Amino acid sequence: MKKTTVTSGLAASVIAIAAAWGLLAIGLIPLIAAEAVTVIAFPVLVLFLGLWWRAPGGEEDIPFIGY
Amino acid sequence: MIEYLVFAAAFGLLLLGLHRKVIARIQMRPGPPVWQEILHALKFSFKSTWIPKTASSTLYVGVVLVGIGIWSAALFVVLAGESILILFAIYMLHKVVEHGFGLSSGSPYGKFGGVRSVISAASEIPLFVTIAAIYLFTGSLLLRDIVAYQGVHGPLLLIVPPVAIAMYLVILSKMPYGPFSIVESKELVSGYKTEHFGVWRAGISVIDGTKTFVLLYAFVAIFIGAVPFWAALIIMTLILVSLSFVCAVTPMLSPFDSVTIQGLVTGLMLVYVGYLWWVMP
Numbered sequence: 001m002k003k004t005t006v007t008s009g010l011a012a013s014v015i016a017i018a019a020a021w022g023l024l025a026i027g028l029i030p031l032i033a034a035e036a037v038t039v040i041a042f043p044v045l046v047l048f049l050g051l052w053w054r055a056p057g058g059e060e061d062i063p064f065i066g067y
Numbered sequence: 068m069i070e071y072l073v074f075a076a077a078f079g080l081l082l083l084g085l086h087r088k089v090i091a092r093i094q095m096r097p098g099p100p101v102w103q104e105i106l107h108a109l110k111f112s113f114k115s116t117w118i119p120k121t122a123s124s125t126l127y128v129g130v131v132l133v134g135i136g137i138w139s140a141a142l143f144v145v146l147a148g149e150s151i152l153i154l155f156a157i158y159m160l161h162k163v164v165e166h167g168f169g170l171s172s173g174s175p176y177g178k179f180g181g182v183r184s185v186i187s188a189a190s191e192i193p194l195f196v197t198i199a200a201i202y203l204f205t206g207s208l209l210l211r212d213i214v215a216y217q218g219v220h221g222p223l224l225l226i227v228p229p230v231a232i233a234m235y236l237v238i239l240s241k242m243p244y245g246p247f248s249i250v251e252s253k254e255l256v257s258g259y260k261t262e263h264f265g266v267w268r269a270g271i272s273v274i275d276g277t278k279t280f281v282l283l284y285a286f287v288a289i290f291i292g293a294v295p296f297w298a299a300l301i302i303m304t305l306i307l308v309s310l311s312f313v314c315a316v317t318p319m320l321s322p323f324d325s326v327t328i329q330g331l332v333t334g335l336m337l338v339y340v341g342y343l344w345w346v347m348p
Contacts, residue, residue: 017068021069031147034068035068035140038068038072038139038143039139040136042072043133043134043139046135046269047128047131047267050111050112050113050116050265050266050270053113054116056115
């Protein structure tokens with residue numbers, strides 16, 4: 001995956017979580033809506049954060065499939 | 068909200084590290100430091116990452132996202148005091164996630180782990196009986212109602228100890244290195260997790276940490292009731308240490324023995340709940 005794609009995904013998840021938190025704080029959305037956004041955006045944040053700072057390199061390989 | 072998720076994942080990983088430490092000490096080994104699982108998660112997230120050629124890319128990646136998502140939702144369900152039916156539905160969804168992990172990579176080890184995950188679905192049946200018994204007493208499946216009931220009548224742990232033992236067994240089934248941990252036993256390398264490495268494995272660590280926190284916190288809320296948050300954390304740690312003792316002194320059962328024992332427990336629980344239903348007004 002390209003670095004720009006990963007950065008965009010990471011930014012989108014951070015913005016979604018921050019927006020949900022902000023809108024909840026000022027009372028524009030109910031708690032359950034903010035939680036729903038967080039439940040969707042948090043997994044994306046975890047994976048894209050890892051993909052963003054992971055070490056470069058590596059190629060597709062075939063796992064060991066038995067003798 | 069995200070602070071709850073980060074705390075739950077980190078504390079859950081700390082508990083899993085403590086789990087390894089306690090098992091090691093009982094087995095006369097020094098064991099890893101208690102924060103080892105947190106270090107593992109960070110280490111994996113920094114590693115080179117790709118998708119194996121034999122994998123179904125969408126399922127391979129998607130299942131990690133789904134796994135983190137469902138346990139994040141479970142945490143909010145528990146914190147909000149919502150229905151334990153939702154919580155246990157999520158617990159069963161995790162079974163689908165384990166299966167997806169195993170089948171997505173194309174590795175026979177992962178596949179066997181996924182198949183064993185289906186076999187070990189027997190561990191979920193005591194869960195249904197637990198729910199039925201709780202409903203007989205509290206008349207509600209909302210966690211906040213169950214907690215309120217215990218505020219008046221005392222902890223369900225003392226009122227229906229066999230039901231608490233059944234849920235304890237369910238949590239034990241989910242603990243690594245335990246008698247029922249057939250989904251990731253060593254003859255399968257790491258079972259369904261075998262071919263998920265690097266960032267994907269870091270995602271699995273987040274799933275495991277959050278899952279451990281949610282299950283133990285739910286146990287405290289369902290069977291002990293309303294306690295201050297710091298006290299809940301201490302009780303969760305004590306429960307985990309007791310689970311570690313069980314795991315340390317019990318050999319891993321063969322898949323069929325594991326299912327047989329879980330089935331027997333379910334049978335006993337059914338008899339117990341039937342008796343409760345018969346004698347209760």
